[in-house]
Amino acid sequence: MKSLVSAFILGIALLCCASPILADEAGKKAKIEEMLQLTHYDQMMKQILEQMKGMQIEQMKKTDMPAEARAQSEEIQQKTMALVADRMSYEKFKPIFIQIYAEVFSEEEIDGIISFYKSPAGKAMIEKSPLLMQRVMPMMQKVTADLQPDIQKIIEDARQKHN
Secondary structure (H helix, E strand, O other), X not given: OHHHHHHHHHHHHHHHHHHHHHHHHHHHHHHHHHHHHHOOHHHHHHHHHHHHHHHXXXXXXXXXXXXXXXXXXXXXXXXXXXXXXXXXXXXXHHHHHHHHHHHHOOHHHHHHHHHHHHOHHHHHHHHXXXXXXXXXXXXXXXXXXXXXXXXXXXXXHHHHHHO
């Protein structure tokens, strides 16, 4: 009986100690959600998917293929992008983002990040990020396009080596 009472008291003590930890975790999670909201993470993910789609369309325009093959390729691309958009939706990734941010950043760091994004400089960073990406993407596309011949050569060399 004494051991049962001791176990009960120990259990209550552990629950009392765990409650602040759980509350701290809930508070940290709420702060991370606020940070994601302030940075418009949902919109950013949509933009990334749209940019991926645009890059695929541009790449397809550059290829010489018969009309029937192009139509089939476009259909495949549309279905693929719909699948990617579904699987990589913000709502599906949000718990993962929260978990990763919670593991990487302390609560104090999250507080600092939130303060930054609420500041005029942080707001400017958020507002101007799409413009920044618009200017960076063509440069990235050019670099990618410039790499294509080298990538093709690597593929051809590998095929010849294994044939």
